[in-house]
Amino acid sequence: MADLEFIKAIAIPSPAKIVLLVLDGLGGLPRPETGKTELESARKPNLDRLAAEGVCGLTDPVSPGITPGSAPGHLALFGYEPSRFNIGRGVLEAVGIDFELQPGDIAARGNFCTVDKTGLITDRRAGRISTEKCIELCRLLDGLVIDEVKVMVRPGKDYRFTAIFRGDGLAPDLSDSDPQQAGMAPLEITATHPGATRTASIANQFVVRAKTLLAKHRPANMILLRGFSQHPHLPSMAEIYQLKPAAIASYPMYRGLARLVGMEVLKTGTSIADEFNTLVENYAKYDFFFLHVKGADAAGEDGDFARKTQVIEQVDDELPRLMELKPDVIVVTGDHSTPALLKGHSWHPVPLLLFSRWCRRDKVSDFGESACLLGGLGRIPATQVMSLAMANALKLNKFGA
Amino acid sequence: MADLEFIKAIAIPSPAKIVLLVLDGLGGLPRPETGKTELESARKPNLDRLAAEGVCGLTDPVSPGITPGSAPGHLALFGYEPSRFNIGRGVLEAVGIDFELQPGDIAARGNFCTVDKTGLITDRRAGRISTEKCIELCRLLDGLVIDEVKVMVRPGKDYRFTAIFRGDGLAPDLSDSDPQQAGMAPLEITATHPGATRTASIANQFVVRAKTLLAKHRPANMILLRGFSQHPHLPSMAEIYQLKPAAIASYPMYRGLARLVGMEVLKTGTSIADEFNTLVENYAKYDFFFLHVKGADAAGEDGDFARKTQVIEQVDDELPRLMELKPDVIVVTGDHSTPALLKGHSWHPVPLLLFSRWCRRDKVSDFGESACLLGGLGRIPATQVMSLAMANALKLNKFGA
Numbered sequence: 079m080a081d082l083e084f085i086k087a088i089a090i091p092s093p094a095k096i097v098l099l100v101l102d103g104l105g106g107l108p109r110p111e112t113g114k115t116e117l118e119s120a121r122k123p124n125l126d127r128l129a130a131e132g133v134c135g136l137t138d139p140v141s142p143g144i145t146p147g148s149a150p151g152h153l154a155l156f157g158y159e160p161s162r163f164n165i166g167r168g169v170l171e172a173v174g175i176d177f178e179l180q181p182g183d184i185a186a187r188g189n190f191c192t193v194d195k196t197g198l199i200t201d202r203r204a205g206r207i208s209t210e211k212c213i214e215l216c217r218l219l220d221g222l223v224i225d226e227v228k229v230m231v232r233p234g235k236d237y238r239f240t241a242i243f244r245g246d247g248l249a250p251d252l253s254d255s256d257p258q259q260a261g262m263a264p265l266e267i268t269a270t271h272p273g274a275t276r277t278a279s280i281a282n283q284f285v286v287r288a289k290t291l292l293a294k295h296r297p298a299n300m301i302l303l304r305g306f307s308q309h310p311h312l313p314s315m316a317e318i319y320q321l322k323p324a325a326i327a328s329y330p331m332y333r334g335l336a337r338l339v340g341m342e343v344l345k346t347g348t349s350i351a352d353e354f355n356t357l358v359e360n361y362a363k364y365d366f367f368f369l370h371v372k373g374a375d376a377a378g379e380d381g382d383f384a385r386k387t388q389v390i391e392q393v394d395d396e397l398p399r400l401m402e403l404k405p406d407v408i409v410v411t412g413d414h415s416t417p418a419l420l421k422g423h424s425w426h427p428v429p430l431l432l433f434s435r436w437c438r439r440d441k442v443s444d445f446g447e448s449a450c451l452l453g454g455l456g457r458i459p460a461t462q463v464m465s466l467a468m469a470n471a472l473k474l475n476k477f478g479a
Numbered sequence: 480m481a482d483l484e485f486i487k488a489i490a491i492p493s494p495a496k497i498v499l500l501v502l503d504g505l506g507g508l509p510r511p512e513t514g515k516t517e518l519e520s521a522r523k524p525n526l527d528r529l530a531a532e533g534v535c536g537l538t539d540p541v542s543p544g545i546t547p548g549s550a551p552g553h554l555a556l557f558g559y560e561p562s563r564f565n566i567g568r569g570v571l572e573a574v575g576i577d578f579e580l581q582p583g584d585i586a587a588r589g590n591f592c593t594v595d596k597t598g599l600i601t602d603r604r605a606g607r608i609s610t611e612k613c614i615e616l617c618r619l620l621d622g623l624v625i626d627e628v629k630v631m632v633r634p635g636k637d638y639r640f641t642a643i644f645r646g647d648g649l650a651p652d653l654s655d656s657d658p659q660q661a662g663m664a665p666l667e668i669t670a671t672h673p674g675a676t677r678t679a680s681i682a683n684q685f686v687v688r689a690k691t692l693l694a695k696h697r698p699a700n701m702i703l704l705r706g707f708s709q710h711p712h713l714p715s716m717a718e719i720y721q722l723k724p725a726a727i728a729s730y731p732m733y734r735g736l737a738r739l740v741g742m743e744v745l746k747t748g749t750s751i752a753d754e755f756n757t758l759v760e761n762y763a764k765y766d767f768f769f770l771h772v773k774g775a776d777a778a779g780e781d782g783d784f785a786r787k788t789q790v791i792e793q794v795d796d797e798l799p800r801l802m803e804l805k806p807d808v809i810v811v812t813g814d815h816s817t818p819a820l821l822k823g824h825s826w827h828p829v830p831l832l833l834f835s836r837w838c839r840r841d842k843v844s845d846f847g848e849s850a851c852l853l854g855g856l857g858r859i860p861a862t863q864v865m866s867l868a869m870a871n872a873l874k875l876n877k878f879g880a
Contacts, residue, residue: 084545084562088545436508436818436820436821436825438508438509438827438848439509439514440849440852441849452852452853454849454852455543456537456828456852456857456858458543462542462543462544464544465542465543465544465545465826466543466544466826467544468544469543469544469545469546469825469826470544474544474545474546474826475546476546476547476548476823476824477541477545477546477547477548477551477561478547478548478549478550478551478561478565478566479548479549479550479566479567479568479571479588479706
């Protein structure tokens with residue numbers, strides 16, 4: 079917390095506005111055919127102009143060599159040291175569906191899955207059942223009471239759900255039941271800390287009850303639970319940075335993350351244009367905007383190099399609408415790299431672009447991994463992006479006499 | 480302290496000499512007309528030659544985005560982590576006027592100011608009264624005893640003074656009386672920690688007495704106090720680095736900072752040439768010299784781009800006299816940036832030049848912000864400058880077997 083306490087002591091409110099545009103999984107790897115990454119392959123005149131007028135660099139979300147999940151990647155960008163603030167998957171799911179977690183609640187991420195007669199998993203995603211079906215099945219499981227603990231089950235997208243355990247004396251130190259592969263039986267949930275033994279027992283009883291209730295609902299005839307966790311109680315961005323922050327994100331998890339750091343989550347649609355519309359409509363009401371574009375990461379995870387490039391081009395098409403608002407500071411970056419060639423998150427440093435009147439321009443005029451290497455921001459931990467944005471907005475007092 | 484303890488364990492004494500030349504506020508921002516910073520605009524053949532023969536880089540005095548005051552900026556250059564060693568303004572002022580602080584003393588920075596009949600401040604600097612007048616008025620206030628606490632008042636330059644409170648049980652956790660703007664009444668001094676309640680009361684009584692004593696001395700008819708603080712007891716550079724360090728600085732605050740880290744402060748004049756004379760005259764007697772040039776920062780604070788450039792040119796003119804001494808290591812840098820365009824300190828990284836026989840030369844031959852970005856030292860925390868200087872002077876043993 080030292081760094082956040084430090085920033086908190088020098089942050090000052092002002093009308094200046096900051097827009098943090100996060101292209102999820104922005105960083106990539108070059109295609110052997112061209113030697114260019116997804117970002118470098120994109121036609122992106124607006125981003126390049128912003129780079130020419132701004133200053134570039136690279137970020138390490140956690141530290142060199144470490145591949146971050148979505149939560150650490152975003153927490154770092156918001157200025158929260160991800161190794162200090164580790165947020166469980168279950169909590170993320172719960173806040174991402176607008177579930178109001180209460181102190182002491184334990185949340186877990188759930189999948190409906192298919193098991194065969196011997197109990198072995200044949201499909202971890204139950205044939206990707208529809209969201210409608212998921213809602214129906216969650217109603218079946220919702221509200222069970224086991225040993226005075228109430229289990230709430232809330233639907234997510236497709237085969238996903240969140241289970242929240244509410245009662246006295248629960249602990250989050252539990253192993254997953256999800257073995258992360260087909261061909262195995264669901265694992266027994268065990269306590270990873272002695273204080274969680276009773277909670278483990280309740281969670282296992284819940285799984286047994288769920289199996290019975292779902293028996294006739296093949297392919298969704300079983301559940302898998304993972305990421306048992308408790309609300310982390312992060313200090314809010316308002317108290318740290320003296321900002322009035324808003325989040326624009328079409329995916330639940332990112333809305334949930336933003337809520338955890340105290341952002342107001344704005345209603346928006348599912349397209350990139352929808353998100354920029356939301357920015358324009360709400361621009362007067364906040365002084366910090368986190369605008370999250372999921373598509374780049376999703377394409378990278380799918381190994382679809384061309385689609386990831388297209389998502390970047392779509393963002394570039396919308397960029398003039400952001401620039402017309404004339405924010406004092408614009409930051410464009412990613413929460414981590416998701417190279418299409420790796421089909422997943424990676425440890426590679428992430429391109430960073432910062433534009434402000436006071437940014438001390440560098441010579442980078444082509445926003446891409448190779449060019450950013452020679453940028454004026456150098457290579458910095460992602461946790462320093464917020465301080466830089468705040469400084470460029472003239473929202474930080476001098477430190478010391 | 481971990482880093483200093485680490486260096487202390489491997490530092491070895493030797494006859495090799497290090498000169499640390501600090502151009503206060505060296506870093507800048509480019510003028511839109513030329514795209515060049517103050518440093519990049521200066522005619523500076525000697526600095527450029529030194530850069531060509533040496534190795535360059537950029538420093539972050541505290542961390543990216545953080546604008547340092549003079550004390551953190553210098554402490555970092557001397558190798559002291561500024562977030563760990565935070566020195567109050569009052570202490571800086573006291574040591575800067577050669578006042579021998581005793582354990583337990585509380586010091587505050589003072590301004591004579593003008594208040595109107597209703598008590599509102601009309602001029603925070605009392606029309607910038609002369610130093611002679613300041614000396615006269617300090618005599619009026621000096622030596623009061625309040626609740627067994629002696630208050631010593633010592634003149635500074637123009638309207639500035641230092642107040643030192645000496646007695647048992649004093650605490651430095653006090654708010655400022657200086658509201659930092661005209662049009663307001665001086666603020667009541669309050670305890671920011673319960674243990675400082677009595678000290679706050681004594682400080683307020685002192686202000687009331689001062690107001691009475693100054694009533695007929697308009698424009699200097701009131702005082703403002705800020706930066707209440709206590710001696711920080713830093714480990715000395717002699718014990719950490721095994722050096723015999725000397726400081727050459729024409730401004731009191733920098734002499735005071737040097738004294739806090741155990742440097743011997745040499746008598747010098749007010750011009751840059753005077754300071755270089757002092758270096759030449761004392762060169763045989765020490766193995767580390769901190770030479771501080773204030774003018775670059777002062778010009779930057781005034782928003783005077785041309786004057787800041789001229790100060791850099793004046794230093795360049797004197798540089799051959801330093802180079803003729805053939806120090807084993809020369810470091811030229813700043814304690815922070817002070818861009819004339821911002822008229823104040825800023826967070827931008829600071830150009831760094833290191834010359835020694837063993838420096839592993841890079842291709843930078845033009846000492847400036849853009850060129851330093853590609854320098855061989857990269858971008859480093861300012862706290863690492865001393866280790867690099869020590870290493871280049873062959874004054875550090877190998878670490879580990």
